[in-house]
Amino acid sequence: MKYSQFFAPTLRDDPADAEVVSHKLLLRAGYIRRVTSGVYDFLPLGLRVLRRIEQVVREEMNRAGAQELLMPMVQPGELWEQSGRMQKYGPELLRFRDRHDHESCLGPTHEEVICDLVARELRSYKQLPMNLYQIQSKFRDEIRPRFGLMRGREFVMKDAYSFHADEDCLNREYANMFAAYQRIFTRLGLRFRPVEADTGSIGGSSSHEFHVLADSGEDLIAHCAKCDYAANVEKAVAHRSVPASGDADLAEVSTPKVTAVEDVASYLKVDAAQLVKTLVYRIAGGPHDGAVVAACVRGDDQLQEIKLAHALDADGVALASDAEIVAAGGVTGFVGPQGLKCKVLVDESLKGASGLVAGANKADLHVNGLDIGRDVANAAFADLRQARAGDACPKCGGAMELSRGIEVGHVFALGKRYTEPMKVEFQAQDGKRDIATMGCYGIGVSRLVAAIIEQCHDESGIAWPVQVAPFQVALISLGQSDAVQDAAGKAYAEFAAAGIEVLWDERGERPGVKFKDAELMGIPLQVVIGERGLADGVAEVARRCEAKQPVQLSELTVHVHALVGGVH
């Protein structure tokens, strides 16, 4: 491709509305443009990278035995009614009615459609197992799209769905996909970590996320410094040491207008860990739908809402209103677990603890000397707190660390969560009808474009690993003389013939401009042809931002081909 004809509008300044590096660089280097909130054009450069990533994903999925297909973006509402997610999925599911007033939606994921397809065709256990995948645009009407390709509303995803006659077979495929994902992210040149994860709105029994480690990541992951335990904080189990407790009697203390944990701790001169933080929630979905629950953690801990929802077998929880708090017997700002009229869930770190401080359920009063076992009759215990750095690893007792991660892949063992309502049935070996067991496996392909940049960039711009670069070589000709143009033209043709993707910058720009653009775009290899080298019959070759080495023109193509590594 000749630069002068290539549509890659580069910017000298960072656009003001971009925050993270990948977003800034994708805009500046001419990879993407915004169409509307969370929705982007992929310009030729961006599409080239997207296609390269897709290709790696595709090769590894095929190698792992999965088959590619393509499902529609527009989906009928009935399928979502059948799976029970029409109500459950929430406003992220973009719904609309077509001209026949037919309820439809844009696919945020494809469990319903694939189950419908497989259910129609599946008859015998002999057809199983099967693993079908697609690489396709998804639409999720995110509350808050941000950071460019990192969290878009429309994005490209690889989603695979496997079907099995039994649980063992599913577990084997889960391991197979897990291994394929490790290969994919390794091939893409990423530092990543698989972590145990919550199953979220997809549902199912077990699940792992693959996180690219980066400070700009939106997720927090807890991992052990000593062993391989790692989990999203939505799920991570971690133990903390419980401070010594007293055995005082329950007594009220005056705390006028003091409500926040830190304020109460300093006002009463106690450690925040001796406080009980009591949060009142309204439960959504599940057996307690609509009920109110009080959840307690230590004052210096954070409640992890997803854990709370799980403990209640609910879809979600939301903070209760003041009226609901009062109805439960509490006083906003001074809630304590004792004597409440609602269900009370207490974090396990408070089991057996005594000498605690909590709200008195009376205005401007707290209590001290609280012993949950003694004073809270209806308390039930569960793991509710969010893991913190320094906690003990549940596997080996080592110290836990927290890191930020970008979720680029997620594998789920779904079981029969979808196959049952969608009636994915087959005739088993014993002649009886059985319901298929299912797994699903996602990779955020367009998010990977951003995630790779988050790990591969410097002050000059993007630094693509060669296997995903839009071009492997930036051919930079300096000056407009016939000799230079002829030599560059020859090299350009030779590279193309050798299957090397090259962007030839033949513009009349000054050298600095060309070098800067090539580096901003992140092209891994620069080949420079100018009067200076030509006098000695050489071109200069350099990896991005490294020193240039002379190479004889006659050996140039072979030399460059070796450096590029025959990736394509």
Next chain:
RNA sequence: CGGGGUGUAGCGCAGCCUGGUAGCGCAUCUGGUUUGGGACCAGAGGGCCGGGGGUUCGAAUCCCUCCACCCCGACCA
């Protein structure tokens, strides 16, 4: 949805407080000089100042309203 902020040329910004009919840098176009790390000179084009309404002789500027975008929050009672 709550809070904060921003909308002025393709990009980055000034002007707004204190109304008088729009400016700077980069980019773009023309001509010339340049050509090994974001050149220089001369000239030029490009803006219903986010939309609508109002106040005023007069609005980018003041008021109302809508829209868009960005950030934080939507667990700490």
